[in-house]
Amino acid sequence: MNELLRRIQYLSFVLVEVNLYLDTHPTDMAALNYYHTYKALYNRALSEYTSQYGPLTPGTVESRNRWTWIDKPWPWEREA
Amino acid sequence: MWSYEKKLQYPVNIKNPNPAIAKIVITQYGGPDGELGASMRYLSQRYSMPYKEVVGILNDIGTEELAHFEMIGAIVHQLTKGMTIEQVKKAGFEDYFVDHTAGIWPQAASGAAWTANYIQSKGDAITDIVEDMAAEQKARTTYDNILRLVDDPDVRDPIKFLREREIVHFQRFGEGLRIIQDKLDSKNFYAINPSFDNVRRR
Numbered sequence: 001m002n003e004l005l006r007r008i009q010y011l012s013f014v015l016v017e018v019n020l021y022l023d024t025h026p027t028d029m030a031a032l033n034y035y036h037t038y039k040a041l042y043n044r045a046l047s048e049y050t051s052q053y054g055p056l057t058p059g060t061v062e063s064r065n066r067w068t069w070i071d072k073p074w075p076w077e078r079e080a
Numbered sequence: 081m082w083s084y085e086k087k088l089q090y091p092v093n094i095k096n097p098n099p100a101i102a103k104i105v106i107t108q109y110g111g112p113d114g115e116l117g118a119s120m121r122y123l124s125q126r127y128s129m130p131y132k133e134v135v136g137i138l139n140d141i142g143t144e145e146l147a148h149f150e151m152i153g154a155i156v157h158q159l160t161k162g163m164t165i166e167q168v169k170k171a172g173f174e175d176y177f178v179d180h181t182a183g184i185w186p187q188a189a190s191g192a193a194w195t196a197n198y199i200q201s202k203g204d205a206i207t208d209i210v211e212d213m214a215a216e217q218k219a220r221t222t223y224d225n226i227l228r229l230v231d232d233p234d235v236r237d238p239i240k241f242l243r244e245r246e247i248v249h250f251q252r253f254g255e256g257l258r259i260i261q262d263k264l265d266s267k268n269f270y271a272i273n274p275s276f277d278n279v280r281r282r
Contacts, residue, residue: 012081058140069136070133070136071132072132074126074132074135074139076126076127
């Protein structure tokens with residue numbers, strides 16, 4: 001797998017995990033700071049990936065000459 | 081994977097509880113032509129669909145159906161929140177009430193539980209896309225029937241929105257059918273061509 005995508009995958013998993021913890025501990029400042037730290041890393045990795053390889057969501061299509069959202073690979077396809 | 085947005089696709093604001101209407105509308109939550117089945121059908125069919133354009137509509141319409149599932153849930157919730165026991169009895173809502181109180185549970189208007197038997201994922205591009213076109217029409221007919229039965233404008237407004245989406249989805253799936261037919265083995269004159277062993281992949 002693309003290394004940048006792997007990085008996005010683990011950063012977004014960090015966010016999911018802290019998200020669940022914060023749902024039941026909404027005033028835990030250490031966890032909240034942790035969330036924002038990783039959210040910034042995630043945002044940076046995401047925009048780097050998007051500009052190099054294309055969109056992970058329809059809302060992040062950058063191309064002005066064709067709709068790149070449907071481009072392969074879809075995530076369930078085996079890696080070549 | 082998915083992430084959630086804390087908004088409805090189209091607003092739902094119903095002033096008066098009315099379990100008699102809830103009993104009807106819930107069929108689009110967990111009934112045979114409802115939004116849950118629609119989403120599960122399209123998202124399940126993506127894997128064996130050979131053409132990226134059609135994978136795109138299955139993915140994106142399957143995702144939109146989850147937003148519709150949520151809208152129907154919101155409608156049924158607002159129709160049952162704050163209802164009185166007198167309203168429950170007068171509406172014939174006792175059968176639902178005894179099992180679910182004012183909780184939201186995927187069932188048909190008849191009371192039958194949601195089941196995967198409502199959907200098909202056949203692993204054949206033509207078979208699946210034609211099922212999807214039929215499913216959109218069946219859902220559109222159901223919304224037409226709801227509009228025949230329901231007077232409350234607060235309910236009719238979001239139901240009309242959902243009905244229109246069925247028409248748009250039918251159009252997109254129809255375009256998907258054309259894309260599939262164009263890409264099938266051109267030596268096959270008929271509009272059938274099993275994707276398992278016959279599709280030109282690209």
